[in-house]
Structure formats: C-alpha cells, structure tokens
Amino acid sequence: MKMLGFAEKPTVLVVDDTADNLTLMAALLKDTYRVKVVNHGEKGLAVAASSTPPDLILLDIMMPQIDGYEVCRRLKANPATRDIPVIFLTAKSDDEAEEKGFELGAVDYITKPICPPILLARVHNHIALNVRTAMLHSLSNKLSRYLSPQVYKSIFEGDQDVSIQAVRKKLTIFFSDIKDFTRTSEGMQPEDLTYFLNSYFSEMSKIALEFGATIDKFVGDAILIFFGDPETRGVQEDALQCVRMAVAMQRRMHQLREIWRDKGDRQPFQIRIGINTGFCHVGNFGSDQRMDYTVIGSEVNLAARLEQNGEADGIIMSYETYALVKDEFDAHEREPLAAKGVSREIRCFVLRDIHAPDAPPDNLNQRYPGLRLSVDLDKLSGENRSRAVADLQKVIDSIQASTI
Structure with a gap:
C-alpha cells in the first residue's frame, strides 16, 4: 500500500531499548511501512539525521543513558530533524508525563501495552498529516513567488485581509x-x-x-x-x-x-x-x-x-x-x-x-547630513581657486571652533 505523497512505503523508526517491543512494532508495521529499529537513543538520533531520515518516529520514554524526552528535545533542536513527527510510547500514563511530551514537540502519546489497531491508526494519521503539511508548505512557497515578500508575509500572518479595500498613503x-x-x-x-x-x-x-x-x-x-x-x-x-x-x-x-x-x-x-x-x-x-x-x-x-x-x-x-x-x-x-x-x-x-x-574618504564630492561638498578642480583656477581655499579654511575653522 502506497500513501499519498510517497513513491514507496513511508519509513517508521522505532526507538526502544526492549527487544520484545522492537519485534512487536516491526511485525505490526512491516506490511504498510518500511521499519527501522534501534535500541538506543543515540542511535535513533543518528538515523533521524542521516541522508534517509524516517517519516515518523515511535519513541520509548524510559531508556537508559539518554531517555526519550532528551532524544525528542535534541530532535526538535536540530533543523534537519525537527519536522519529523514523534509519537511517544510509554507505560507512564499520568497527565504530567503526557504534558511534558507535548511541550517537547511530540505529536501523540501511546501508552503500553500497545493496542495494534490504535497504533496503526495513529501512525497512519500522523504520517498523512505530515504529508499534507509538507504539501501546503511547498504550495505556500510557490505562491510566495507571485507576491511581494511583504505582502505575502502580511497575508499569511493575518495582518492583511484578502478583501477588496485600499488605503491612502504617501x-x-x-x-x-x-x-x-x-x-x-x-x-x-x-x-x-x-x-x-x-x-x-x-x-x-x-x-x-x-x-x-x-x-x-x-x-x-x-x-x-x-x-x-x-x-x-x-x-x-x-x-x-x-x-x-x-x-x-x-x-x-x-x-x-x-x-x-x-x-x-x-x-x-x-x-x-x-x-x-x-x-x-x-x-x-x-x-x-x-x-x-x-x-x-x-x-x-x-x-x-x-x-x-x-x-x-x-x-x-x-x-x-x-x-x-x-x-x-x-x-x-x-x-x-x-x-x-x-x-x-x-x-x-x-x-x-x-x-x-x-567615494573614498578624501574624495572631492561628499554628501551627508550637515555637509554638501562638490569640487571640480578642472573648472577651479586662478582667483577662484584662491577664493575657494579661503572659503574652505573658514569652514574648517568654524567646525573646529564648534567642537572645542
């Protein structure tokens, strides 16, 4: 079975330190998805950041050395992996643990023991949602080419209403x-x-x-x-x-x-x-x-x-x-x-x-607030040159006097 937006089966990465859980997950998912399994958080991070990242991660919370919370935090901190949806798998069912998982960026939370129909339904829904999100993001980028960045930004951030209206401005x-x-x-x-x-x-x-x-x-x-x-x-x-x-x-x-x-x-x-x-x-x-x-x-x-x-x-x-x-x-x-x-x-x-x-600093044409200087040496000769020297010296003396 191929899912919308995929040329081949989507890939699911399972990160769990228990061999029986990895075997169960692989058996449940293999008919619909390509399954990768690892038994350590560091290995999971490496697979997620590889050249062939997974489309979704099933992540156990209670693991030695580096727990699922820390793995999720690192995934979301890395621009290369932050958009991969993460579903926590855990025997912990209290509200505090669930809230912490969502705060770290997880998209769902499944408690053990695993109910196969629920697991398959949630994996399918989140992969499909991620595909639609990616498609909308791609479409948004394409549409942005037809609008000035400022107009695009004001529309997508809700500052600009898409209705026939105009304002008078200078x-x-x-x-x-x-x-x-x-x-x-x-x-x-x-x-x-x-x-x-x-x-x-x-x-x-x-x-x-x-x-x-x-x-x-x-x-x-x-x-x-x-x-x-x-x-x-x-x-x-x-x-x-x-x-x-x-x-x-x-x-x-x-x-x-x-x-x-x-x-x-x-x-x-x-x-x-x-x-x-x-x-x-x-x-x-x-x-x-x-x-x-x-x-x-x-x-x-x-x-x-x-x-x-x-x-x-x-x-x-x-x-x-x-x-x-x-x-x-x-x-x-x-x-x-x-x-x-x-x-x-x-x-x-x-x-x-x-x-x-x-213009270099000593250029004879300088313009900035408080000063306008333009000197054409080819046209400045004789009496006018002497007059220019005197006038410029007066200006220099005035500037220096005003800074004392």
Missing part, C-alpha cells in the same frame, strides 16, 4: 523600463530574449528586496515598485531607500552589460528610471474572484511619465522626491515636464554621478 513610486526594448528584442532569438530578460528581472528583484521595496509587478519589460507599504520607515527614509536602490540597479546594469557582451549580446539592455513621491491608494483591487495588491493614482502615473522622459542609464525624479533626498544625493534640475493628465508643469531632477565608484 508612497515613493519607482518605474523602470528597457530603452528601445521592442527594437532590441526584434533582433534576438526567443531563447536569448528569455534568458536576458529573466536575468535582468532576477538581478533587479534581488536589489529591490535588499532595500526593502515592495515589488508590484512586471509589465512587459517594465518594473513597478513602491516604498511605504505594507511596511514603512517613514516618508523620507522610504524615498532615500528608493533612490539608493535605483542607483544600485543602474550600477548593477553596468556590470551586467559586460557579462552579457561576453555572452555575445551585441545590444545589451539600458534602463531608464523614474521616481515620484506622493499620496496614492494602495491595497487590493479587482473582483471577488481575482484581485491584485497594487497602487493607483495620479502620482503613480507621474512616476511612469518621468521614466518615459528619462535618459538611458539615468534616474529622473520629481521635486517631491528630490526634496526628501537632496541632503544625500546630488541632482540637476532640467526643463519642466508637461505630462499628459497633469495640469501643472512637473519639476524634474536628474541624479548626478550614478556610475561613479563609491
């Missing part, structure tokens, strides 16, 4: 796409296109998750990401994390292009990134049968318009985002953007020095 929205994707993809074989596109999405997703982003969706070659829901670090820090992520993505794309060229790609991808901060509606949208956890609103559309008007390998942001990140990032303002569906002109800021390596 979020930072990120859009990216691949420049000239249609033209580039026309010259590629489908297999190559699939490889490069999936590599691109995988690398960008890793970076997004490292920075705590909520990945909304992939649409063709575009990526929609937002910060501020279902988890937030505050509006300013959400915006900073988004821009930091965008910079990391562009730098990673520079590295990927070198890798892709080595693989024969003659037109490596270049991406454009647009970022905007504003109030949006975020939550479940759709029908009772099919819904999507996403973000909507004019501020989302604005982020998309910014991205569409950005430069390849660049990052363009709205004034609302720039105002939140200007102490850490340097950007220059470009001509205002007239976006379809937006009545006002949109102030745009393009991030500088995206592809510059991480």
